[in-house]
Each structure stands twice: as structure tokens, then as C-alpha cells.
Amino acid sequence: MAGNFSDDEGNSKGKSLEEYTKVKREGKEMHRSSSRPQLDLSGAAIQSNSEERNPTILLPNQSDDIFHLALDIGGSLIKLIYFSRHEELSQDDKRRRFMKKRLGIFNGKRRSCPILGGRLHFVKFETGKLNECLDFISSKQLHLGGIDSPSWTSGAQDNGNIIIKTWSSTPSKNYRTRKFPCSVLLFSTLGSAIEPILLEFSVVFFDTYSVKGKQSLIPSLCHFLHPVLHPGNLLKSDCHHSKLAWIICLNYSCLLVTGVAASAALNSRWRYLEATGGGAYKYADDFKERLGVSLDKEDEMNCLVAGANFLLKAIRHEAFTHMEGQKEFVQIDQHDLFPYLLVNIGSGVSIIKVDGDGKFQRVSGTNVGGGTYWGLGKLLTKCKSFDELLELSQKGDSSNIDMLVGDIYGGLDYSKIGLSASTIASSFGKTVSTSKELLDYRPEDISLSLLRMISYNIGQISYLNALRYGLKRIFFGGFFIRGHAYTMDTISFAVHFWSKGQAQAMFLRHEGFLGALGAFMSYEKHGLDDLMAHQLVERFPMGAPYVGGKIHGPPLGDLNEKARKLS
Numbered sequence: 001m002a003g004n005f006s007d008d009e010g011n012s013k014g015k016s017l018e019e020y021t022k023v024k025r026e027g028k029e030m031h032r033s034s035s036r037p038q039l040d041l042s043g044a045a046i047q048s049n050s051e052e053r054n055p056t057i058l059l060p061n062q063s064d065d066i067f068h069l070a071l072d073i074g075g076s077l078i079k080l081i082y083f084s085r086h087e088e089l090s091q092d093d094k095r096r097r098f099m100k101k102r103l104g105i106f107n108g109k110r111r112s113c114p115i116l117g118g119r120l121h122f123v124k125f126e127t128g129k130l131n132e133c134l135d136f137i138s139s140k141q142l143h144l145g146g147i148d149s150p151s152w153t154s155g156a157q158d159n160g161n162i163i164i165k166t167w168s169s170t171p172s173k174n175y176r177t178r179k180f181p182c183s184v185l186l187f188s189t190l191g192s193a194i195e196p197i198l199l200e201f202s203v204v205f206f207d208t209y210s211v212k213g214k215q216s217l218i219p220s221l222c223h224f225l226h227p228v229l230h231p232g233n234l235l236k237s238d239c240h241h242s243k244l245a246w247i248i249c250l251n252y253s254c255l256l257v258t259g260v261a262a263s264a265a266l267n268s269r270w271r272y273l274e275a276t277g278g279g280a281y282k283y284a285d286d287f288k289e290r291l292g293v294s295l296d297k298e299d300e301m302n303c304l305v306a307g308a309n310f311l312l313k314a315i316r317h318e319a320f321t322h323m324e325g326q327k328e329f330v331q332i333d334q335h336d337l338f339p340y341l342l343v344n345i346g347s348g349v350s351i352i353k354v355d356g357d358g359k360f361q362r363v364s365g366t367n368v369g370g371g372t373y374w375g376l377g378k379l380l381t382k383c384k385s386f387d388e389l390l391e392l393s394q395k396g397d398s399s400n401i402d403m404l405v406g407d408i409y410g411g412l413d414y415s416k417i418g419l420s421a422s423t424i425a426s427s428f429g430k431t432v433s434t435s436k437e438l439l440d441y442r443p444e445d446i447s448l449s450l451l452r453m454i455s456y457n458i459g460q461i462s463y464l465n466a467l468r469y470g471l472k473r474i475f476f477g478g479f480f481i482r483g484h485a486y487t488m489d490t491i492s493f494a495v496h497f498w499s500k501g502q503a504q505a506m507f508l509r510h511e512g513f514l515g516a517l518g519a520f521m522s523y524e525k526h527g528l529d530d531l532m533a534h535q536l537v538e539r540f541p542m543g544a545p546y547v548g549g550k551i552h553g554p555p556l557g558d559l560n561e562k563a564r565k566l567s
């Protein structure tokens with residue numbers, strides 16, 4: 001086990017990475033606008049039937065128009081969360097909302113629009129197939145604000161001959177559409193129907209990628225705009241987030257207003273996506289090149305903890321125990337949540353002691369994790385997918401491969417130390433004393449042996465860390481768990497067995513999305529403390545992302561019996 005210990009603030013990243021994040025963050029803070037739309041997590045609830053995996057989360061009170069999309073790009077999987085509205089907006093409403101959103105204009109009337117509500121969607125991709133993820137984002141236009149965004153934003157083409165799209169709520173201000181040999185993303189005029197104060201106000205965005213080397217075109221563009229925009233009225237130009245935004249004022253009398261709006265527009269973060277995980281660093285250029293967006297890098301441990309805290313505090317029936325095939329939801333008292341141990345089983349395993357919102361310490365980790373099961377399993381069984389490997393395990397008998405206590409003790413229990421004859425003494429140990437080759441073993445048995453070895457080991461290490469800090473509750477996340485009954489039972493068994501029933505293993509329905517949720521919430525550092533218990537309303541029947549209630553594989557043993565023998 002390679003242990004990574006953090007400092008007291010829970011900062012486990014290497015210094016250079018941290019500095020990099022800090023620099024980015026400082027840069028980002030400078031550009032943050034206080035008038036950005038707010039994320040409202042109150043009343044958040046799972047919305048699904050019990051069979052659905054990765055159920056959507058309803059945000060019934062979300063009134064501001066957000067177009068959040070967040071990513072957790074891990075070693076094995078990319079997890080993506082996005083928000084969508086309930087209802088179809090009219091074209092007109094969409095335009096209004098879109099422009100307000102772009103400009104960050106709310107005039108303090110954030111709550112004046114009707115409550116619309118929406119949903120959080122959870123999607124995953126293999127990290128090795130990044131393009132599928134980029135295609136998905138692109139097809140849904142999630143990086144531009146989602147499918148709700150006005151259709152004219154998609155008018156941009158890549159061939160260098162982009163149509164300048166114009167729009168105005170007043171017919172008299174409908175300018176001609178002209179083609180320019182450069183990529184002009186937006187040209188819009190806001191009319192009085194949107195905000196009286198914004199009458200005669202125009203915004204032009206240029207894509208600097210395409211404009212690069214074509215600066216000479218800008219004067220001709222201005223010339224084109226001349227009949228509408230008096231020359232010399234250029235208020236501000238700035239290069240921000242790789243886009244060049246020009247705010248052009250039509251009317252000197254609204255210079256001040258325009259100035260505010262201009263800075264709001266320049267400060268708007270719509271070209272940023274919140275992202276966490278190592279891939280946020282590794283694949284930043286791919287996002288930039290394919291989607292033209294920057295990734296705002298959030299610390300992975302921070303996000304895991306924020307995501308777990310949100311789920312545990314705000315979502316009823318999120319956490320559950322799983323023992324001997326029985327699943328039971330756990331009622332979490334949000335005022336009595338801390339401290340707890342969070343074990344995230346991704347490719348590798350992070351073990352985090354959580355003491356509060358933003359208060360945590362990564363106390364340990366192990367490189368024997370989900371990637372180990374999938375990697376070794378793939379090599380040994382030739383399985384083509386993780387799910388295939390997991391499915392194989394359900395038909396396996398690991399006693400063909402594992403050396404059991406009974407194999408060593410001639411079929412007897414070693415009851416003095418609490419070990420039954422069926423307890424695994426040594427994973428894969430039986431293969432040593434036979435002349436069998438790899439191909440002589442059933443892939444089903446190999447898969448089950450591996451699964452038991454890794455799950456049990458993680459359960460045991462987790463318990464030892466819980467013991468280190470006197471913690472009784474251990475929450476397990478990460479996609480290795482996959483809602484798989486036998487995996488959860490094995491982990492629970494290890495925790496129960498070694499703690500003599502004192503510690504409890506619990507699982508989360510959104511197990512693999514903790515980091516992505518944390519990244520999502522970092523759009524707004526929304527304090528969860530103001531989520532009152534009465535707001536946590538359950539609206540829909542729900543169930544865990546759960547692969548069957550039936551347990552496959554050999555019995556894990558009589559837990560009570562073992563615990564009694566040990567005590």
C-alpha cells in the first residue's frame with residue numbers, strides 16, 4: 001500500500017499542481033461576477049424508479065437560469081453532470097434568458113422569475129474514449145448552455161465563413177445578415193422588450209482563434225456596422241478566456257450602463273467548465289481545441305468531499321447498507337454526520353477523514369483498487385468490458401483458485417482465531433500447488449477471486465483507518481462498486497468482521513459521481529448549512545443504482561458467528 005498523507009488542510013496534491021490551481025483560481029476570482037445565476041439545491045431529491053441507475057436529481061426550486069455542466073475526468077472514467085430545465089421555454093423566453101445569462105444581468109431581481117425547476121443528469125464515459133464525451137457535450141451543446149440555448153448560437157460554422165447572426169426584439173432593429181470571412185460568433189441587439197435600460201446596446205463577440213491573423217478584417221467589420229454603430233463608439237475591447245469581446249455602445253447616454261454590462265459580459269464564465277480529476281489537467285487542451293472551452297480545475301479531494309456531503313445532507317435515501325444481500329436505506333441526521341470516513345474506490349483508492357464541509361484530510365490510499373480489478377481481470381480473462389468481467393464473477397467459484405483455511409487445515413476451522421474452514425487464507429494461493437495453466441482455469445472463477453481479493457482488502461484497510469481515528473461510519477464511493485451486490489457484501493463483511501460489528505459500511509446511490517457533483521457545486525460555493533431538514537422532500541419513488549438483489553458466489557460466512565468467535 002502506498003500511503004499518501006496530507007497536511008491538516010487536507011491538501012494532498014503535489015506542490016506544483018497546487019500552485020497551478022492557485023494561480024488559476026486567483027485569475028478566476030478576479031473575473032467572477034457577483035451577479036451570476038445562483039444554484040439552488042434546496043429540496044433536491046432523487047427522481048427515478050428503483051431500477052434506474054444513476055438516477056437524476058430533481059432541483060425543484062432552481063429558478064435562476066443556469067447552464068451548468070461539470071466533469072470529473074478520472075484515470076478510468078469521465079463522469080459528467082449537467083442541468084436541464086423541466087419545461088420547454090418559448091423561443092422568445094430563451095433569447096431573453098440567454099442574453100441575460102451571457103451578460104450576467106439580473107438587476108437584483110434574481111427571484112422575480114417563476115420557479116421552473118430542473119434536473120441533474122449523470123452520464124459517464126470511458127476516459128480512453130474522450131472523443132465520445134466531447135461529441136456528447138457538443139451534440140447537446142452543453143458547453144454553450146445546453147439545448148435550451150438560442151438556436152442562432154449554433155449558426156457558427158468552422159469553415160471560416162461565418163454568418164453574422166443578428167437579432168432584435170424590435171423589427172426595426174433587425175439588421176441584415178452578412179457573411180464575413182472570419183468567425184463571428186454573436187452579434188445581437190437587445191431591444192426594450194428585454195430590459196428598458198439596455199435599449200440600444202450591442203455586444204459583439206469574436207472568436208479569437210479564427211480572428212487570429214485576420215485582424216485586418218476588424219476595421220471592415222466595423223465599417224459594416226457603421227450605419228448602426230457610430231464609429232468611435234467602441235467602449236472596450238479585451239481578450240478574455242481566449243475570446244475577444246467587443247462591447248459597442250450605440251448611445252452615449254447609456255455609457256455607464258453599457259460599461260457595467262460590458263464588464264459583466266467580459267467577466268461571465270460561460271466559456272469555463274468546472275472540472276476535477278487528473279484529466280482536467282491532462283485533457284484541458286482537447287476541450288479547448290474541440291469545444292473552445294477552458295477547464296476550471298477544482299481539487300479532486302475537495303470535490304469528492306463536497307459531493308459526498310451534499311448527497312448525505314440533502315438527498316434522502318442516498319445512503320444504504322448492504323449485508324448478506326439485504327439493502328437498507330440509512331437515515332442520515334445531517335446535524336450528526338461528522339466525522340466519517342469516505343473511501344472512494346476509483347482506479348485507485350482514496351481514504352479521507354471528513355470532519356465538516358471543506359474540512360477533511362486524506363489519511364490514506366491504496367493502489368489496489370478498481371483499476372487493479374479491471375486491469376488484472378482483463379489480462380487474465382480476456383474480457384472486453386468491465387461489466388462483462390463483473391458478470392462473469394457471478395457464475396464463479398473462487399475456491400478453485402483461492403487457498404482456503406480448510407485447504408490448509410485439512411477441512412477444519414481454525415476457530416481459535418475465528419477463522420472458518422471456508423475463509424480465504426490466501427487469494428489465488430491454490431494455483432501455486434497445481435500444474436494447471438491459466439487457460440485451465442475458468443474465467444468466472446478468476447473474476448470472482450479477484451473481486452473478493454480486492455473488495456475484501458479495501459474493506460479491511462478502510463476499517464483500519466476508521467480505527468485509527470475512532471470512526472464508526474465508513475461511506476464507500478467510486479465506480480468500482482457499480483451497485484454490485486457481491487462487491488458491497490464483501491466490503492461490508494470485511495468491515496463488520498474486523499470491527500467486530502462496531503463499524504458500518506455504507507454505500508451511495510451516486511457512488512461514482514461524488515467528484516463530479518463537487519465540481520458542479522463549485523460553480524457556486526453554496527453553503528449547505530442553510531438546507532433545512534424540512535426542505536429535504538422526497539417526491540418520487542426511488543431506488544439505488546443497484547445490480548440485482550440476488551447474491552452470486554459463495555457465502556461470505558456467518559457474520560454473527562465470526563464476530564462472536566472473535567470477541
Ligand SMILES: Nc1ncnc2c1ncn2[C@@H]1O[C@H](COP(=O)(O)OP(=O)(O)OP(=O)(O)O)[C@@H](O)[C@H]1O
Binds near residue numbers: 370386478480
Ligand atoms: N464501464 C466501465 N469501464 C471501466 N471501468 C469501470 C466501468 N464501470 C465501472 N468501472 C470501475 O470503476 C473504476 C473507475 O472508477 P471511478 O470512475 O470512480 O474512478 P476514476 O475517477 O476513473 O479513477 P481515479 O479517481 O483513480 O482517477 C474502474 O477502475 C473500474 O474498476
Ligand SMILES: CC(C)(CO)[C@@H](O)C(=O)NCCC(=O)O
Binds near residue numbers: 001278
Ligand atoms: C491518484 C488518485 C487520487 C487519482 O484519482 C487515485 O487514483 C488514488 O487515490 N490512488 C491511490 C494512490 C495511493 O494513495 O496509493
